[in-house]
Amino acid sequence: MNSGVEALLRPYSIGRMELPNRIVMAPMTRCMATDEFVPTAKMAEYYARRAEAGLIITEGTVIRPDGRGYPNSPGIYTAKQINGWQAVTDMAHSQGGRLFLQIWHVGRVSHPFYINGEQPVAPSAVPLEGKVARAENLEYGAPRALEADEIRDIATAYAKAAENGISAGCDGVEIHGANGYLIDQFLHHHTNTRTDEYGGTVENMARFALEVVDAVADAVGAGKTGIRLSPAAYHFVTPEAGDAAVFEFLLKELEKRRLAYVHAGIFDDSVSYDYLGGTVSGFLRKNYRGTLIGCGGYTAEKAAEAINNGELDIAAFGRPFIANPDLVSKISNGDPLKPYDESMLASLY
Ligand SMILES: Cc1cc2nc3c(=O)[nH]c(=O)nc-3n(C[C@H](O)[C@H](O)[C@H](O)COP(=O)(O)O)c2cc1C
Numbered sequence: 001m002n003s004g005v006e007a008l009l010r011p012y013s014i015g016r017m018e019l020p021n022r023i024v025m026a027p028m029t030r031c032m033a034t035d036e037f038v039p040t041a042k043m044a045e046y047y048a049r050r051a052e053a054g055l056i057i058t059e060g061t062v063i064r065p066d067g068r069g070y071p072n073s074p075g076i077y078t079a080k081q082i083n084g085w086q087a088v089t090d091m092a093h094s095q096g097g098r099l100f101l102q103i104w105h106v107g108r109v110s111h112p113f114y115i116n117g118e119q120p121v122a123p124s125a126v127p128l129e130g131k132v133a134r135a136e137n138l139e140y141g142a143p144r145a146l147e148a149d150e151i152r153d154i155a156t157a158y159a160k161a162a163e164n165g166i167s168a169g170c171d172g173v174e175i176h177g178a179n180g181y182l183i184d185q186f187l188h189h190h191t192n193t194r195t196d197e198y199g200g201t202v203e204n205m206a207r208f209a210l211e212v213v214d215a216v217a218d219a220v221g222a223g224k225t226g227i228r229l230s231p232a233a234y235h236f237v238t239p240e241a242g243d244a245a246v247f248e249f250l251l252k253e254l255e256k257r258r259l260a261y262v263h264a265g266i267f268d269d270s271v272s273y274d275y276l277g278g279t280v281s282g283f284l285r286k287n288y289r290g291t292l293i294g295c296g297g298y299t300a301e302k303a304a305e306a307i308n309n310g311e312l313d314i315a316a317f318g319r320p321f322i323a324n325p326d327l328v329s330k331i332s333n334g335d336p337l338k339p340y341d342e343s344m345l346a347s348l349y
Helices: 004-010 042-050 079-094 148-167 184-187 202-220 243-256 278-289 300-308 317-325 327-331 342-346
Strands: 012-014 017-019 023-025 055-062 099-104 172-177 225-229 261-264 293-295 314-317
Touching: 004 300, 004 327, 012 202, 012 278, 017 300, 023 327, 042 079, 042 225, 042 278, 055 079, 079 099, 099 148, 099 261, 148 172, 184 243, 184 342, 202 225, 243 342, 261 278, 261 317, 278 293, 314 317, 317 342
Parallel strands: 023 055, 023 314, 055 099, 099 172, 172 225, 225 261, 261 293, 293 314
Antiparallel strands: 012 017
C-alpha cells in the first residue's frame, strides 16, 4: 500500500452506510442522457466502472422541467427516468458500489431554449451575462423572480425528486446547493435582492435552502441527505462580504439536522478568500462540526494530509475520476494517474 495516502483508505460511516474508503467520486455533468433525459446503459456502465469509490455522487440530476440548463442532463421526475436510474443503481450495487443522486435546479443559469420557451426562474430578476454553457450562440438573460408560493413548490419538488431517487435504488441524495445554481442564488446578495421572507436578512436568505433540506430529510431521512455549498461564490455569482454571515447562519442550522454530510463546491480548494478568512473547506470546517467532504484540485497525497490534519473527513475527486475509472486502485497501489484532459468529456468511459 502507498503509505502517504493511508488516511484515504480508512473506512468512514455516513448514517448507517459504511464507506470502505474516503475517496468519493465528485458529481460531474456529462450531458449523455437520452433526449427524454433518461440515463442510458452506457451511463450505468460508466458509474459501475467506478464502484470502488467510497461513494459515487452522480452528475446533477434535474428535479423538474424548469430546472434544466444543459443539454441531455438526466432528470428524476418521470417514470422512465426513475427506471433508467434503477438500472444505474442496480449495476453499481452489483459491483459493490454506493451512490448518492445529486438533485439539481439551475434557476437563472438556463435559457428559454432548454425550458420550452419559458423564462428561467430565480430569487430575483438579476440578469446573467455570457454565453450559455455547452451551447453555441445562445446568451443567458434575465430570469423572472419567483413568487413566495412558487418557492415553496420548488422545495416540494426537491423532496419528490429525492423520494424518486431512493425508489430508484439510490443510497441517498445530495442537494446541489453550490456553484451558482438556484439554491446558491438565494444565499448570495448579488443574486438575492428580495425583500420578503426569502431575502434581506441572513435568516431569510438561508430560508429556502433550509426548507429544501427539511423537505428532503423528511422525505428520505437526514442520514441519506447531503448538501453541497459554495460560500466562495466563484461560479455564476459575484461574492459580497455580507455573504459569509449567511453561510455562518446556514451551517449552524444544518449542524442541528444531522445530515449525511456537507460537501465543498469549489474547483480549487487551495485558494484563500478574504471574506471567508481562508479556504472554502477551512470556512466550512470552522462553522460546521458534522461530516465534511472536501473537493477541488486535490491530489491523493494532499487529501490524505488534510484528513490527517482534521481539515476534512472525506475527499471528493472529479477530473481524476474521469481520467482514471480505477482511481481507488491506482491511489492504493501508488500507480501513476492518467492526467485529465477536456477531450475526455466527448465520450463516456
Ligand atoms: C465536466 C465537469 C462537470 C461537472 N459537473 C458538476 C455537477 O453536475 N455538479 C457539481 O456539483 N459539480 C460539478 N462539477 C464540479 C466537480 O464536482 C468538482 O467540484 C471539480 O471538478 C473540482 O474537483 P477536481 O479538481 O477533483 O476535478 C463538474 C466538474 C467537471 C470537470
